Amino acid sequence: MRIAISGAGVAGTALAYWLHRTGHTPTVIERAPAFRSGGYMIDFWGVGYAVARRMGLEARILDKGYQIDSVRTVGADGHTLATLDANVFRDLLGDDFTSLPRGDLADTIHAAIAEHVEMIYGDSITAIDQDDDCVRLTFGHAGPREFDLVIGADGLHSNVRRLAFGPDTDFEHYLGCKVAAAVVEGYRPRDELAYVTYAVPDRQVSRVALREDRTLALFVFRDASPEISDPKAQLHNRFADAGWECPQLLAAFDAGDPGEVYFDVVSQVRMNHWSRGRVLLIGDAAGCISLLGGEGTGLAITEAYVLAGELHRAGGDHLRAFDAYEARLRPLIEAKQSNALRLLGFFATRTRFGLWFRNLALRAMNLRMLTHLFAGTVRDDFDLPDYGI
Numbered sequence: 001m002r003i004a005i006s007g008a009g010v011a012g013t014a015l016a017y018w019l020h021r022t023g024h025t026p027t028v029i030e031r032a033p034a035f036r037s038g039g040y041m042i043d044f045w046g047v048g049y050a051v052a053r054r055m056g057l058e059a060r061i062l063d064k065g066y067q068i069d070s071v072r073t074v075g076a077d078g079h080t081l082a083t084l085d086a087n088v089f090r091d092l093l094g095d096d097f098t099s100l101p102r103g104d105l106a107d108t109i110h111a112a113i114a115e116h117v118e119m120i121y122g123d124s125i126t127a128i129d130q131d132d133d134c135v136r137l138t139f140g141h142a143g144p145r146e147f148d149l150v151i152g153a154d155g156l157h158s159n160v161r162r163l164a165f166g167p168d169t170d171f172e173h174y175l176g177c178k179v180a181a182a183v184v185e186g187y188r189p190r191d192e193l194a195y196v197t198y199a200v201p202d203r204q205v206s207r208v209a210l211r212e213d214r215t216l217a218l219f220v221f222r223d224a225s226p227e228i229s230d231p232k233a234q235l236h237n238r239f240a241d242a243g244w245e246c247p248q249l250l251a252a253f254d255a256g257d258p259g260e261v262y263f264d265v266v267s268q269v270r271m272n273h274w275s276r277g278r279v280l281l282i283g284d285a286a287g288c289i290s291l292l293g294g295e296g297t298g299l300a301i302t303e304a305y306v307l308a309g310e311l312h313r314a315g316g317d318h319l320r321a322f323d324a325y326e327a328r329l330r331p332l333i334e335a336k337q338s339n340a341l342r343l344l345g346f347f348a349t350r351t352r353f354g355l356w357f358r359n360l361a362l363r364a365m366n367l368r369m370l371t372h373l374f375a376g377t378v379r380d381d382f383d384l385p386d387y388g389i
Helices: 010-021 046-054 058-064 087-093 102-113 159-164 231-239 246-255 296-313 318-342 352-364 368-378
Strands: 002-006 025-030 041-045 070-074 080-085 097-101 118-121 125-130 135-139 145-147 149-152 172-185 194-200 203-210 214-222 262-269 279-281
Touching: 002 010, 002 145, 010 025, 010 102, 010 296, 041 046, 041 087, 041 102, 041 296, 046 058, 046 296, 058 097, 058 102, 070 352, 080 087, 080 352, 087 097, 097 102, 102 296, 125 149, 125 159, 135 149, 149 159, 159 279, 172 231, 172 246, 194 352, 203 231, 203 246, 214 231, 214 246, 231 246, 262 318, 296 318
Parallel strands: 002 025, 002 149, 025 118, 070 194, 149 279
Antiparallel strands: 041 097, 070 080, 125 135, 135 145, 172 214, 172 262, 194 203, 203 214
16 A cells, blocks of 8 residues: 655654555655654663564664663752662563663664655645545645555644644643753763753753763753743743753753754643544554653554554455554553653652652662562553564
8 A cells, every 4th residue: 555654753664664564655754854863862672672673673773772770860969869770670671671862763763764665854744635545645845645544653743633633732631841852062071871860849850971972961840831932941941040960951952953952842642543534643643651651662663563564464454454453552552641640740740858759769669679569660561463574
């Protein structure tokens, strides 16, 4: 089938990989003028890791990844308040675990399809008209085209979802937080293989050292308004007086390319159905669990594999495949969304007592006898199908 995919992120490129591998003709449409990197540091494990291994990408991902050895919380003077040994997670998950910038993972998948799949940059879908035979797409720049299916893999603020299902307000649920991330050059100090975090009530900033003298910084803060205009002004307003290294990190953000700063709301997407006729949503477009869940990227890769597998198993019957895809994945996504809501207090703790208790919990997690208490939030209760593809 001719399948249009809106979005060249992890979900879209992973889906294009599997569709091409199973004999379809995917076309990826991306509104950005070129492939985009950047984003925040992610931990990559679970079923998404297993799918990446089936794609033959494990070695390249590990080469780009970082074996973080600790998560460290510091006070305003830089003194360590709590340290979590990252081996706690390896004890739970085994060796199938690494950390890397989201953009590096996306780039690895993109490189695997770039020579085989049509990629359209600098354009977006403006209208979707479907009937029993095909879907006709209108674009902002290119002429109209027909496809057999359209897949919205275009993230939290999905354009395809808006066109085919309705306005964002019907599906996006703002969790009262915002996030900003950027890679800065030559930042000091560096703490190799450590995720260093500083928090005050309602605000948290973290940094992690990358190769080539780069540092990835992440800001998370509570905000009653979901407005996302003028991100640098919002960051200065919330963090200029927060203490620790916040002034230096803000200055590094200011000196960098504004286009390389990731800034967005922390929200979830909840929908009763992920498909309508010949149009289906995957990844954050259908069921964003939010940054707080920590596994959205791995889930996107899993969803791409399952969708391609169900299309293969259904022999081209897209309605049957779409129903099977949703039935298989919805329980997993909803469970991950529930876990993410419980972690909101960790990323944006409201009170100083809450921060004290969080540090106490981090220290307690180093006790191996307690690790099973946290297993439910990191292990995937999902049997990955083998579609023979």
